[in-house]
Amino acid sequence: xxxxxxxxxxxxxxxxxxxxxxxxxxxxxxxxxxxxxxxxxxxxxxxxxxxxxxxxxxxxxxxxxxxxxxxxxxxxxxxxxxxxxxxxxxxxxxxxxxxxxxxxxxxxxxxxxxxxxxxxxxxxxxxxxxxxxxxxxxxxxxxxxxxxxxxxxxxxxxxxxxxxxxxxxxxxxxxxxxxxxxxxxxxxxxxxxxxxxxxxxxxxxxxxxxxxxxxxxxxxxxxxxxxxxxxxxxxxxxxxxxxxxxxxxxxxxxxxxxxxxxxxxxxxxxxxxxxxxxxxxxxxxxxxxxxxxxxxxxxxxxxxxxxxxxxxxxxxxxxxxxxxxxxxxxxxxxxxxxxxxxxxxxxxxxxxxxxxxxxxxxxxxxxxxxxxxxxxxxxxxxxxxxxxxxxxxxxxxxxxxxxxxxxxx
Numbered sequence: 001x002x003x004x005x006x007x008x009x010x011x012x013x014x015x016x017x018x019x020x021x022x023x024x025x026x027x028x029x030x031x032x033x034x035x036x037x038x039x040x041x042x043x044x045x046x047x048x049x050x051x052x053x054x055x056x057x058x059x060x061x062x063x064x065x066x067x068x069x070x071x072x073x074x075x076x077x078x079x080x081x082x083x084x085x086x087x088x089x090x091x092x093x094x095x096x097x098x099x100x101x102x103x104x105x106x107x108x109x110x111x112x113x114x115x116x117x118x119x120x121x122x123x124x125x126x127x128x129x130x131x132x133x134x135x136x137x138x139x140x141x142x143x144x145x146x147x148x149x150x151x152x153x154x155x156x157x158x159x160x161x162x163x164x165x166x167x168x169x170x171x172x173x174x175x176x177x178x179x180x181x182x183x184x185x186x187x188x189x190x191x192x193x194x195x196x197x198x199x200x201x202x203x204x205x206x207x208x209x210x211x212x213x214x215x216x217x218x219x220x221x222x223x224x225x226x227x228x229x230x231x232x233x234x235x236x237x238x239x240x241x242x243x244x245x246x247x248x249x250x251x252x253x254x255x256x257x258x259x260x261x262x263x264x265x266x267x268x269x270x271x272x273x274x275x276x277x278x279x280x281x282x283x284x285x286x287x288x289x290x291x292x293x294x295x296x297x298x299x300x301x302x303x304x305x306x307x308x309x310x311x312x313x314x315x316x317x318x319x320x321x322x323x324x325x326x327x328x329x330x331x332x333x334x335x336x337x338x339x340x341x342x343x344x345x346x347x348x349x350x351x352x353x354x355x356x357x358x359x360x361x362x363x364x365x366x367x368x369x370x371x372x373x374x375x376x377x378x379x380x381x382x383x384x385x386x387x388x389x390x391x392x393x394x395x396x397x398x399x400x401x402x403x404x405x406x407x408x409x
Contacts, residue, residue: 063084084115104137178195193240221236262285294311332352389402
């Protein structure tokens, strides 16, 4: 063996040895059993590594499960994730560099809401009161896009595939009054559904500020999502008790009639918490036939209407599911016994793979110390190595990531 080759082998073995030493220093812990948890640890029940995504102290919240939070790396910037942090009495949008963990505050306005990222334009789109803005994620350049008139109550929720249009829903003053008088979900949910008040869907052009109302119905129109690939295709739901309604619909924003994407055939059958696949070809959703008895993760092709469904157990049912960027894996955030599945052992984060007509699961994090009033809302990292989620097992809301590959110690 030459001296050069010997030295190279020595460096490689030393590197591997250091890696093992670092891993061996990780504590194997019951997740949420100590406060605070260390910056990273091994979940003792699953063998998977869990890390804090956001450094330091703070009350942080990752995005809702179908709102994409990531901005890709480019020649000047690392990959980033957008999140909310509580600042004084309100929430502000921040970015975190996923390589260096440096955080950067993007907004500083009252009543900021909206979880919309333009990954091509590298901007966040949000609403502060009645005003709609965009802000550059790196340069912080901020533009006022639109101000809702005093007699129009609207909220933006989604950005189309070519990043030219925002969309959302308008509500009536009567509905706003219900929400104001009954702020808790269990108090307003049935009231808003039963009221059958007019809601309208709208778009706002991000470059010109042009506002366009294009569809109205006396129903609770909600969960408005643009297709990730077709800039004219919008998905929305009829909100309310799922067993009483046909929930999932699509609509071309430039004309045509809404299309029902799942027809219920069984009494108390439910379908919901819908989301697009990354290629825009399918809509995935939680399917129960009937409610609370038999559980599936189902999909429908947006062009052909072809349906597929994959069974899972009561304990594996999750409040929200999500799909990996390569469309090979799924994740679920589990649920406690108060949820629709009434699961006795459902407080886990799950990884799923399709196996025949079912899903095969692997437990990633034991969530028994988490209060499910805060929904974890799982996201795959763009490199499909981590699943990012929010949790409160340390006492306040924070953002974590669990490594998909089990740690070898």
